[in-house]
Amino acid sequence: MDAVPPVSYFPHPMSVPVRVRFAPSPTGYLHVGGARTALFNWLYARRTGGTFVLRIEDTDNARNSQEAVDVILSGLRWLGLDWDEGPLTGDANGPVKGEFGPYFQSQRGEIYRRRADELKAKGHAYEKDGALFFRMSRTPITILDLIRGDVVRPLTDREEIDPDRVLIRSDGVPVFHFVNVVDDLEMGITHVIRGEDHLSNTAKHVALFRAFGVEPPKYAHIPLILNLDGSKMSKRDQGASVQSYVDDGYLPEAVINYLSLLGWSAKDTPELFTKEEIAPRFELADINHANARFDLKKLEHFHFEYTRRLEPKRFVHLGVEALLKAGIHTAGFPPSYVAAALLTSQEKGKLFKELPIWTDFYFVDDDAVVFDPESKAKALTPTSLPLLQKLSERFAALPEFNAASLEAALKALATELGVKVGALVQPCRVACTGRLVGPSLYHLLEVLGREKVAKRIAHALR
C-alpha cells in the first residue's frame, strides 16, 4: 500500500453553529438503532445549542409511502425527540418547518440534477451505459471520526478493479450515496452522527465532498445495537421496532434512559435521568466503540423505576388507556373508583400491557368474577369455605371498611380460629379477584368497598 495522503479537514470555526440530522428511510418501522441514532443527534444538538434536522430518505419509490413516514414521525414524537427542521406530517408535499427544504429526497430532484451537472462539468463524473458514474479516488481515504479517530479506508479488491460508483441510475433516479452527500452539503450539516454500518462507505462520501470542493462534515459513527445473542437485529426481532414499546406499554422516558446508556456514559451520572438533564453532559467522544447488545430485562428495569415514580394522575390516564386497549371499559365507574383501583397496582411497575391482568377484576360484575382454575383449586376448598364465611361475617360487622381495619379484623379472626393468616387471605383474594396473585389484599378490598366484597364472597361461597 502506498503512503496515504490523509485528507486534511479544517475544523469548522467555533462560530459555525452545529447542524445535525437524522435521515431515516421509510421502511415501515422505526428501528431501535435508528431511534438511538436520532437520540444521540438530538442530544448533541441540544448540548451545543445547534439544530436537529429531520430528513426523509425516500429515494426508493418502491417501498415509499406516507404511512411509512408517519410511523417514523410518530415514533420520534412518542420518544419526545423533537426536530427543529423537517416535515410536520408524512406528506412529502405537506407542511414543513425550516428553510433548507424540501426535507423529502423525493422532492429534491432538481437539486440533484444541478449537483450532478456540476460534477460532470468539473470532470468528476461521466456518463456510461445511460448512468452517471463518479470518478472515485484510487488512493486510500482517511476518514476523521470523532469517536474512532483517523480511519484509513483503502480500496477493497473488488473496488480495485473498478472503483467508480453510480451516482444516477440509468432510470434517472439518484442513488443513496449521492443524495446523502448532496443533502448534507446543501443543508449545511456540520456533524454526521450515524450508525457504524456507514463507516466504510464514508470514504465515498468524503471523496464526493472533495469533488464538490468543500470540506466534509465531521463524522461520528456510533456502534450498532445487536440482539442479545450477538446477531443482527432485524425487523422481527424482539425490541427492534419502537412501535413494540408503544404497544407493550413502556414509558418513553424509560426507553430514552435505557437507550442513552447503551453505548454512552459519562462520569458521575446518576442511573435515572431525562434526556434534558444529560444533554449538557453529552459528548461524542464518550461514545463507546464496540457494539452493544439489546437486553430487554434491563429496559424493563428502567420501566419499573419510572413507573413507580410516575405522577398518579398520569399513571391512571395511561392505565385507563391500556385497559381500553384490552377491551375493559372503565367509563361506567366513578373516576375516583377507577383511579383508586389502578393505583393499587402502580408499585408493581408492570408494563401497561400487563395492567389488565392485575386490575381487570375491579371492573366486572360481582357475581361474574372469573376464577382462575388453579387458584380456585388451591384456595376455594371445602375446608377453606367455612373460614371464608366467618371472615365475611366479620367484615360485615366492621364499623370502618378500610385497609387498616380489614387487616386487623382478618388477623384477629385468624388468631381466634388458630389458623395462619394465609388461610384467610388466600380464599378471600380468590373470591374477590379470581386469582392468587394481585395487588395488596387489604387495599384492594378497601377500593372494592363493603358491598362488592360481601357480594363477591357470597358468590364464591355458592
Add this chain to the structure above:
RNA sequence: GACCCUAUCGUCCAGUGGUUAGGACACCGCCCUUUCACGGCAGUAACCCGGGUUCGAAUCCCGGUAGGGUCGCCA
C-alpha cells in the same frame, strides 16, 4: 475474497501502567411479607489468546482468534 471497526462478569457500563478489577441488570441465598412484587443483607461471576515494551500491564505495541460492518444502477 478484500478492506474497515471492535474485544473487562451472561448483559450494559466504570476502570487510560501499580485497584482486594467497581457499579447496574440478570441469577442464587437469607430476612421482611397476605400473593406476586418492593425493600434490606450477603453471594456466584470478567480483563479472548500469544508475543513483546516496562521494575510493573486489563490499560501501550505487534500478531492471532472471535464478533460486527462494508465492498449494489438497495437505503
